[in-house]
Amino acid sequence: MHIILGGTGQVGSATANALLKRGEPVTIITRDADHGSDLKAAGACIAVADIRDVAGLREVFRAGTCAFLLNPPAAPAGDTDAEERANVAAIVEALDGSGLEKVVAVSTYGARPGKRCGDLTVLHEFERRLNAQSIPTAINRGAYYMSNWGGMLDVVRGSGKLPSFFPADMALPMVAPEDLGEAAARRLLEPASDTDLRYVEGPEHYTPRDVADAFSEALEMTVEVAAIPREAWEETFIQFGFSEAAAQSYACMTRTVVDGEAEKPEDPERGPTTMRDYIKNVVRAAK
Numbered sequence: 001m002h003i004i005l006g007g008t009g010q011v012g013s014a015t016a017n018a019l020l021k022r023g024e025p026v027t028i029i030t031r032d033a034d035h036g037s038d039l040k041a042a043g044a045c046i047a048v049a050d051i052r053d054v055a056g057l058r059e060v061f062r063a064g065t066c067a068f069l070l071n072p073p074a075a076p077a078g079d080t081d082a083e084e085r086a087n088v089a090a091i092v093e094a095l096d097g098s099g100l101e102k103v104v105a106v107s108t109y110g111a112r113p114g115k116r117c118g119d120l121t122v123l124h125e126f127e128r129r130l131n132a133q134s135i136p137t138a139i140n141r142g143a144y145y146m147s148n149w150g151g152m153l154d155v156v157r158g159s160g161k162l163p164s165f166f167p168a169d170m171a172l173p174m175v176a177p178e179d180l181g182e183a184a185a186r187r188l189l190e191p192a193s194d195t196d197l198r199y200v201e202g203p204e205h206y207t208p209r210d211v212a213d214a215f216s217e218a219l220e221m222t223v224e225v226a227a228i229p230r231e232a233w234e235e236t237f238i239q240f241g242f243s244e245a246a247a248q249s250y251a252c253m254t255r256t257v258v259d260g261e262a263e264k265p266e267d268p269e270r271g272p273t274t275m276r277d278y279i280k281n282v283v284r285a286a287k
Helices: 010-021 033-041 054-061 080-095 119-132 153-159 177-188 208-219 230-239 244-258 275-286
Strands: 002-005 026-030 045-048 066-069 102-108 137-142 161-164 172-175 197-201 224-227
Touching: 002 010, 002 054, 010 026, 010 033, 010 177, 026 033, 026 054, 033 045, 054 080, 066 177, 080 119, 080 244, 102 119, 102 177, 119 137, 119 244, 137 177, 153 161, 153 208, 153 275, 161 208, 172 177, 172 197, 177 197, 208 224, 208 275, 230 244
Parallel strands: 002 026, 002 066, 026 045, 066 102, 102 137, 137 197, 161 224
Antiparallel strands: none
């Protein structure tokens, strides 16, 4: 049995669906059983548990042989770093005594030690703690999620502008959630001895202008990039509903990427989903 933590999010559900298509048994952990209705209809079992309930989470893990672990993002209105680090501590504690034979976790390009730099530092802490415990751990570092752009559909459709914290012509490795899910499913099916750190991105690098062009094609309208200047990053995050602490953390993460400090793996695994296909599917699903 494969236990999927974070199975109702885009990457987790993609992992679950990839396993279900292979005929593998899957249990989805969710705080609300209604959130897993689509996966239940596809054949998954649903287990209701709070990620901070260590004993309850461990009990669900005990029903499986391996687990997919995704640290869910905290609500941006609060202190995202504190909340997500508390989640990390609870997840790793729940693994102790779980009897799992292998875990597969999703991290991010550029994960590095430190404090308050968004996913870069939180997920590095997740990696560190997972590698320090006894269950064999495989980690996939994913490139920038295409879904970050997909969430801007309503803004783009209403304004003809694509807000971007990155310069319009800055090329970035990006990846579709579906491709991350496929990569995670394959690792769950590999032997416990498979514990290499791997990198996953899409078929090529894309710029915000490429994303705007994809929206233009899918929406049949002109879409332009509205680049947000560096000095306005924190205030813009706050306008989006982020707390001051979260805005500072995400601005740090953005600076790290824009300034070229994130790592550039030489031989990443490449998923097949193009930006145009991803945006086209987002627009189609919203109709």
